[in-house]
Amino acid sequence: MKPLVFCCLLFAVFLAACAAPTHYNRGREALDKEEYEKALAELRLAVKENPLNAFAVRDLGVALFETQSYRNSALILEKAMERLPQDGLTRLYLGQAYEKTGRLDDAIKLYRSYAEVGSFDYRRQLEARLDLAIQAKLRLEARQALAAESAIDPKSFPEKSLAVLNFRNLGSNAGFDPLAKGLADMVITDLSQVKALTVIERSRMQALFEEMGLGQSGLVDEQTAPRVGQLLGVKKVLQGSFLDLAGGRLRLDANLSDAVAKASQPIGETSGELARFFRLEKNLVFKVIDELGITLTEAEEKAILTIPTENLLAFLAYSRGLEARDRGDFAKAQQEFQQAVKIDPKFNNARAQLEQVSLSQRSRRELRAARRGPARNAPLTAAQKRKLTLIRAALNSNPAFSFTNKNLAPALSRGALSANAKDLRQPLLEGRSVFGVKGEILIDLKLP
Known part of the structure; x- marks a missing residue:
C-alpha cells in the first residue's frame, strides 16, 4: 500500500501545482503567445521568487x-x-543581443563554439548565425575603412599583400559574364596556397564593394584600383579581363596596381583553347607570382596546379552560384551549386559552397520559426499538452525534482549531477519529442 499512497500523494502534488500556475509558467505561456510585456513582468517575478x-x-x-x-x-x-x-x-539569443549592441566580436566568438551545444537544431542555427555575424563584421570594417580613409598609411601594409578584383568580360557573349567572379575566386584560391603572400578573401572585398556602391558586379576601373587596395590594406591589386576569340579560343589579360605608388603595370596575356580554360588560369597565376618576386616551394606549386574541375559547364554553374550568393539570392545559389555538383560530382569547391548555402537556407527558416524552443516534429495532441503541463508545473513547484530516465541519478537542487547522469529537465521543459513527449516519457520523481 505504501507505494500506492506515495504515488497518490505525488499525483496530488501535480494537480495542486497545475491548479496554481507559477509566475514562470505564466511567463512561458506569455512568451509562447508573443505577449512579451506580460512575459517580462511574470518572469521578473519568477526570478525574484527563485533566482536558482x-x-x-x-x-x-x-x-x-x-x-x-x-x-x-x-x-x-x-x-x-x-x-x-x-x-x-x-x-x-545572447549572440543576437551582442549583435544588436555592436559586440560583433563577442557574437562571433560565441557562435564559433556551436559544437558545444547539445541540440543539433540549435547547432545548425548557431552556425548559420555565425555566417551572418561575419558578414556584418566585414561590412562594419568596410564602413570604418571608408570613414578613416584619409588616415590610412599604405606603408604599414604587409609587403607581400594582394587583392584580386573581379575580372571583366570584354567579349560579346554574355553567357560568360559569371566567369568574372568565378575566375577571380579561382585565382584567389590558388594564390592563397602561397604562404609568403597575404591574399584578401572574396567576402571581404564584396563587403567593401557594397559599401562603396559598386553594386554586385564589383567592377573597378584602373584609376580606382589603388584606392580599393588602400581600403583593403594591401600593397597590390590584381585586375584582369577575359575575351572569347574566334575558333573557340580565350585570352586572359591582367595587370597589377600598386596601392602605394598608385601606378599600374601589365603582367602579360595568356591565351589558348577555351577547353583549356583552367590551364590558362594556372599560367596567369604563375605570372602573377613571378611578378611579385616570390619563389614557390614544391608543395605550393603542386597545390596551385590542382584543378578543381575540368568541366567548363560545371564551373559556369559554380560562377552563377557565386553571383547569386553575393546578391543574397540563396535559393538560386543553392540551385546553381547543385547543378555544378551534378555535372561534376568531384567538384569539391562547388560541394563546399552547396553545403554552406544549404545550411544557411535551412537555418534561416529555422531562425524565423524557432523563437522559444526547438522546433517540434509535429503539433502536440491534447494528451501530450496535458503531460507537458504536468511536467512544467511539477518542476516549477519544486525545482529540486528531477525528471530522468530510470536508473539515472536525480539532479540536485542546484543542478549538480553525478558523472553518469544526464540532466533531462530542460529538454522536457521544452517539449522535445526526441525525449518522449509524444506519450512514452518515463517519469521517475525523486527528492534529493
Missing part, C-alpha cells in the same frame, strides 16, 4: 530581447550561460 531557476533567468533574457532591451538582455543571458552552458536557446 536557470530557465527562468534564460527566458527573462529572451523576453528582454523581444522587448528590444538588448543590453539588459545580454547581461541576463550571460548569467543564464553560466548555469546552462550547453543550452542552444541561450547562446542563440
Whole structure:
C-alpha cells in the first residue's frame, strides 16, 4: 500500500501545482503567445521568487530581447550561460543581443563554439548565425575603412599583400559574364596556397564593394584600383579581363596596381583553347607570382596546379552560384551549386559552397520559426499538452525534482549531477519529442 499512497500523494502534488500556475509558467505561456510585456513582468517575478531557476533567468533574457532591451538582455543571458552552458536557446539569443549592441566580436566568438551545444537544431542555427555575424563584421570594417580613409598609411601594409578584383568580360557573349567572379575566386584560391603572400578573401572585398556602391558586379576601373587596395590594406591589386576569340579560343589579360605608388603595370596575356580554360588560369597565376618576386616551394606549386574541375559547364554553374550568393539570392545559389555538383560530382569547391548555402537556407527558416524552443516534429495532441503541463508545473513547484530516465541519478537542487547522469529537465521543459513527449516519457520523481 505504501507505494500506492506515495504515488497518490505525488499525483496530488501535480494537480495542486497545475491548479496554481507559477509566475514562470505564466511567463512561458506569455512568451509562447508573443505577449512579451506580460512575459517580462511574470518572469521578473519568477526570478525574484527563485533566482536558482536557470530557465527562468534564460527566458527573462529572451523576453528582454523581444522587448528590444538588448543590453539588459545580454547581461541576463550571460548569467543564464553560466548555469546552462550547453543550452542552444541561450547562446542563440545572447549572440543576437551582442549583435544588436555592436559586440560583433563577442557574437562571433560565441557562435564559433556551436559544437558545444547539445541540440543539433540549435547547432545548425548557431552556425548559420555565425555566417551572418561575419558578414556584418566585414561590412562594419568596410564602413570604418571608408570613414578613416584619409588616415590610412599604405606603408604599414604587409609587403607581400594582394587583392584580386573581379575580372571583366570584354567579349560579346554574355553567357560568360559569371566567369568574372568565378575566375577571380579561382585565382584567389590558388594564390592563397602561397604562404609568403597575404591574399584578401572574396567576402571581404564584396563587403567593401557594397559599401562603396559598386553594386554586385564589383567592377573597378584602373584609376580606382589603388584606392580599393588602400581600403583593403594591401600593397597590390590584381585586375584582369577575359575575351572569347574566334575558333573557340580565350585570352586572359591582367595587370597589377600598386596601392602605394598608385601606378599600374601589365603582367602579360595568356591565351589558348577555351577547353583549356583552367590551364590558362594556372599560367596567369604563375605570372602573377613571378611578378611579385616570390619563389614557390614544391608543395605550393603542386597545390596551385590542382584543378578543381575540368568541366567548363560545371564551373559556369559554380560562377552563377557565386553571383547569386553575393546578391543574397540563396535559393538560386543553392540551385546553381547543385547543378555544378551534378555535372561534376568531384567538384569539391562547388560541394563546399552547396553545403554552406544549404545550411544557411535551412537555418534561416529555422531562425524565423524557432523563437522559444526547438522546433517540434509535429503539433502536440491534447494528451501530450496535458503531460507537458504536468511536467512544467511539477518542476516549477519544486525545482529540486528531477525528471530522468530510470536508473539515472536525480539532479540536485542546484543542478549538480553525478558523472553518469544526464540532466533531462530542460529538454522536457521544452517539449522535445526526441525525449518522449509524444506519450512514452518515463517519469521517475525523486527528492534529493
